[in-house]
Amino acid sequence: EAQVTQNPRYLITVTGKKLTVTCSQNMNHEYMSWYRQDPGLGLRQIYYSMNVEVTDKGDVPEGYKVSRKEKRNFPLILESPSPNQTSLYFCASRPIFRGRRPYEQYFGPGTRLTVT
Amino acid sequence: GDSVTQMEGPVTLSEEAFLTINCTYTATGYPSLFWYVQYPGEGLQLLLKATKADDKGSNKGFEATYRKETTSFHLEKGSVQVSDSAVYFCALSFSDRGSTLGRLYFGRGTQLTVWP
Numbered sequence: 346e347a348q349v350t351q352n353p354r355y356l357i358t359v360t361g362k363k364l365t366v367t368c369s370q371n372m373n374h375e376y377m378s379w380y381r382q383d384p385g386l387g388l389r390q391i392y393y394s395m396n397v398e399v400t401d402k403g404d405v406p407e408g409y410k411v412s413r414k415e416k417r418n419f420p421l422i423l424e425s426p427s428p429n430q431t432s433l434y435f436c437a438s439r440p441i442f443r444g445r446r447p448y449e450q451y452f453g454p455g456t457r458l459t460v461t
Numbered sequence: 462g463d464s465v466t467q468m469e470g471p472v473t474l475s476e477e478a479f480l481t482i483n484c485t486y487t488a489t490g491y492p493s494l495f496w497y498v499q500y501p502g503e504g505l506q507l508l509l510k511a512t513k514a515d516d517k518g519s520n521k522g523f524e525a526t527y528r529k530e531t532t533s534f535h536l537e538k539g540s541v542q543v544s545d546s547a548v549y550f551c552a553l554s555f556s557d558r559g560s561t562l563g564r565l566y567f568g569r570g571t572q573l574t575v576w577p
Contacts, residue, residue: 349504378564380567385569386569387550387567387568387569387570388505388550388565388567388570389567390564390565393564403564435504435505437505437565449507449510450507450565452504452505452506453504454503454504455503455504
């Protein structure tokens with residue numbers, strides 16, 4: 346089954362304790378990205394990656410890091426989490442456009458993070 | 462910049478009522494337009510899409526028409542069901558921009574609750 350998986354699904358942590366949220370896709374997609382969802386703000390992109398070893402900032406990258414060492418994995422790293430990073434996080438993937446046809450973006454089930 | 466504006470929710474309807482969720486966009490160029498749906502506790506799923514002006518996307522009884530003259534992509538359904546209760550997101554992306562290729566710009570989401 347084609348899917349994007351995220352772990353953990355729920356996480357409660359304390360300020361300053363480094364954490365990693367993993368994301369993996371089994372569709373051989375080049376493009377992967379992370380979003381955070383906050384009430385009244387919709388989804389905002391944190392980081393994205395066009396392929397292995399190619400990553401770039403989205404709209405709200407502060408306080409986050411990513412890496413793309415393998416095509417299937419795109420972990421999100423919070424080196425020193427703070428309460429304002431309490432949010433619902435989604436990983437997504439899709440193939441790179443070919444011509445002008447847009448491709449569906451596949452989303453993971455989400456990770457609810459609480460930083461106290 | 463490029464952006465999407467959705468009508469504010471929440472929207473509460475009785476079963477079999479007519480649904481409209483308004484969505485307008487601001488973009489330089491010719492984006493593709495999407496509606497995503499998020500059921501409780503789940504990630505986002507693509508509901509429908511349209512890639513050029515006057516295209517109509519449809520799925521599961523939902524429809525939306527890409528109106529370039531009014532920069533709109535309103536979501537409609539003739540008869541909603543309890544199972545349609547979810548958060549709906551309007552989004553746009555471009556297929557012809559290098560640095561933002563594939564990125565989705567989301568509206569803030571509209572919560573729909575349908576009562577039996």
